[in-house]
Amino acid sequence: MATLNPFIEDLTENFFKCSVCLDQFNEPKLLPCLHRYCNDCLRKVVQTSHDGTIECPLCKQRCCIPKDGLDGFKTDFHMKSVLEFIELRKSFEKKDLKQCVSCSNDVVCSAYCFKCRDFLCDDCYKVHISNKMFTDHQPSTLKLENMAAKKLTMEEIAAMTEDPRCHFHIKEQAKLCCGTCQNEPVCLVCTHGQHKGHDLIDVTHLAKKERTLLNRNLAELSKHKTKLYALPEKVQMTLVKLNENVTKKTKLLTIQYEEQAKKIKEKLAECNDEREKGAADIENRRGCEKREMTVKHEEEMSRLIMKHQENMKSTDVKYDQELEEFKDNCKETEGEFFKKLGELDSNFKTLTTAKDLLTSQNKNECEEILNKCKQLIKRFENLSAMSSSILACNDDWTDAQCVPDIRAASEPMLEEMKQEYPELESLSDFVISDITKVIYDNVVITESAESVVDIAGIKDKLYLINGMTSSSDGNIVMTGNVSEEESHITVTNRNIKSGFLK
Numbered sequence: 116m117a118t119l120n121p122f123i124e125d126l127t128e129n130f131f132k133c134s135v136c137l138d139q140f141n142e143p144k145l146l147p148c149l150h151r152y153c154n155d156c157l158r159k160v161v162q163t164s165h166d167g168t169i170e171c172p173l174c175k176q177r178c179c180i181p182k183d184g185l186d187g188f189k190t191d192f193h194m195k196s197v198l199e200f201i202e203l204r205k206s207f208e209k210k211d212l213k214q215c216v217s218c219s220n221d222v223v224c225s226a227y228c229f230k231c232r233d234f235l236c237d238d239c240y241k242v243h244i245s246n247k248m249f250t251d252h253q254p255s256t257l258k259l260e261n262m263a264a265k266k267l268t269m270e271e272i273a274a275m276t277e278d279p280r281c282h283f284h285i286k287e288q289a290k291l292c293c294g295t296c297q298n299e300p301v302c303l304v305c306t307h308g309q310h311k312g313h314d315l316i317d318v319t320h321l322a323k324k325e326r327t328l329l330n331r332n333l334a335e336l337s338k339h340k341t342k343l344y345a346l347p348e349k350v351q352m353t354l355v356k357l358n359e360n361v362t363k364k365t366k367l368l369t370i371q372y373e374e375q376a377k378k379i380k381e382k383l384a385e386c387n388d389e390r391e392k393g394a395a396d397i398e399n400r401r402g403c404e405k406r407e408m409t410v411k412h413e414e415e416m417s418r419l420i421m422k423h424q425e426n427m428k429s430t431d432v433k434y435d436q437e438l439e440e441f442k443d444n445c446k447e448t449e450g451e452f453f454k455k456l457g458e459l460d461s462n463f464k465t466l467t468t469a470k471d472l473l474t475s476q477n478k479n480e481c482e483e484i485l486n487k488c489k490q491l492i493k494r495f496e497n498l499s500a501m502s503s504s505i506l507a508c509n510d511d512w513t514d515a516q517c518v519p520d521i522r523a524a525s526e527p528m529l530e531e532m533k534q535e536y537p538e539l540e541s542l543s544d545f546v547i548s549d550i551t552k553v554i555y556d557n558v559v560i561t562e563s564a565e566s567v568v569d570i571a572g573i574k575d576k577l578y579l580i581n582g583m584t585s586s587s588d589g590n591i592v593m594t595g596n597v598s599e600e601e602s603h604i605t606v607t608n609r610n611i612k613s614g615f616l617k
Contacts, residue, residue, distance in 0.1 A: 136156050140195075142190065142195075143198075144188040145189045149501055151194060168180065174490045174493050189297075193508070196276060215239050218236060228257075229276045230251070243256050255276065280300070282301070283305055283308075287304060291303075291315045292315070292318050293316075294313070294315070318512055319511050322513075326518060329522055336499075339529070347488050353481055354478065357477050376459060382452055383456075386448050386452065470547055484539070491528070494524075502521055505518065
C-alpha cells in the first residue's frame with residue numbers, strides 16, 4: 116500500500132488531470148474501476164457504446180452503463196473538494212483579484228468561506244468571524260495566509276467544508292446515510308419519505324467501519340504487490356528466452372536442411388556418374404561385339420553376309436533397348452532423388468511456417484499477459500493513490516461516499532493479482548518436427564541389369580555355377596566348376612533344354 120501522506124503536494128500532477136482531455140477535471144465522474152473522467156469526456160465515451168457497456172480508456176476494464184445513462188455514474192465529490200482547495204491556493208499565491216462576496220469589491224482577497232463558497236476581503240473577513248450573524252460560518256472560514264503558512268492537511272480542510280446536503284431536499288442538511296441507496300446523504304424528512312424503510316446509518320459509524328474494511332483490503336493487496344511488479348520482468352525474460360530458442364531452432368533447421376540437401380545432391384551426382392559410366396560400358400561392349408562380328412564377317416563374307424547384317428541389326432536393337440532401359444532407370448532414380456529434394460524443400464517450408472506461427476502465437480500470448488499486467492498495475496496505483504488521498508482527509512462523509520467504491524474495486528483486483536501464469540515457462544519454447552524425416556536413404560535405386568552375372572555359392576546337381584550370361588540369339592550360358600580340375604559350360608535355348616560341355 117502507498118504511504119499515507121497528509122499533504123496534497125505529495126500527489127502527482129496527473130492525479131488531478133483527465134486522461135481524455137489531459138486537462139484538470141471538470142465535474143469528475145467515477146467509474147467502478149475508480150478511474151475518473153470529466154463529465155463531458157465521459158459523455159463522448161458513452162455515446163460510442165453499442166452494447167450498453169463502455170471500456171475504461173486507462174485500464175481497459177469494461178463496465179455497464181447505468182439505466183439513467185451518464186447521470187448514473189457517481190460524481191467524485193472528494194476530487195471536487197480537492198480541486199477546489201487547489202484552485203483556492205493558486206488564487207492566493209498569484210494574488211488574483213477576486214470579487215468579495217460581502218462587499219462586492221474587486222480586491223486581492225485574504226480569506227475564503229467554505230459555507231458561502233466564495234472569497235472575502237480583509238475587512239469583510241473580520242466581520243465574518245466576529246459578527247454573531249455569521250456564527251455558523253466561522254468554523255468554515257479560512258484565512259488564506261494560514262493555508263500557506265501552516266500547510267494545511269486534507270483532514271483540516273475537510274473539517275472546514277460544509278456537510279453535504281440531502282440529495283432530494285437540496286436545502287436540507289444531510290444527517291444520515293442510506294445504505295440501501297449506495298450511502299446517499301439524506302435528511303430527516305427523507306427518513307419518513309423517499310427513504311422510508313431503508314437501511315439508514317449514522318455517517319460517523321459508517322465512515323469508521325468503511326475505513327477499517329478499506330485498510331484490510333489495502334493490506335491484502337499489498338501482500339501481492341511485489342509479485343505484481345515483478346511480473347512484467349518475468350514476461351520480458353520469457354520473451355527473451357523465446358527469441359533465443361527461435362534463433363537456435365531456425366539455425367538448427369537450416370543446418371539440417373543444408374545437410375540433407377547436400378547428401379541428396381551428392382547422390383544425384385553419383386547417379387549421373389553411374390549413368391555416364393554405364394552408358395560408356397554399354398557402348399564399349401557394343402563396339403567389342405561389333406568388332407568380333409566384323410572378324411567373323413570377313414572370314415565368312417560370302418556365306419554369312421546376310422546373316423551378319425541381320426545379327427548386326429539384332430545387336431543394335433538389343434543394345435539400343437538395353438541403353439534406353441538403362442537411361443529410363445537412371446531417369447527414374449533421378450526422379451526419385453528430385454522428388455525427395457522437393458519433399459525436403461516442402462518440409463523445410465512447412466516447418467519454417469510452423470516455427471513462425473508458433474513463435475507468433477507464443478509472443479502474442481506473452482504480450483497479452485504483459486498488457487494485462489501493465490493495466491493491472493495502473494489500476495492498482497490509481498486505487499492506492501485514491502485511497503491515500505481519501506484516508507488522509509479523515510472525513511466521515513467522504514469515507515462513507517467513496518470507500519465502498521474503492522473496496523468494491525479492490526476485490527476483483529485482488530483476485531487478478533493472485534493469478535499465477537504457469538504457462539509463461541512453456542511459452543519460452545516450442546516443439547517442431549525433425550526435418551530429417553525426409554532423407555535420401557529412403558530412395559530405392561533400381562540397379563540396371565547386367566548381361567553377365569557373377570554368382571557365388573549356387574549348386575545344381577553338384578555343379579557349381581559361377582557365371583551366367585545370354586547370347587544374341589536368346590541362349591542362356593552358365594559357367595562353373597565341377598571339381599578343382601574340371602569346369603563346365605551349360606547352354607539353354609528354345610530347342611535344347613540344356614547342354615553340358617566339360
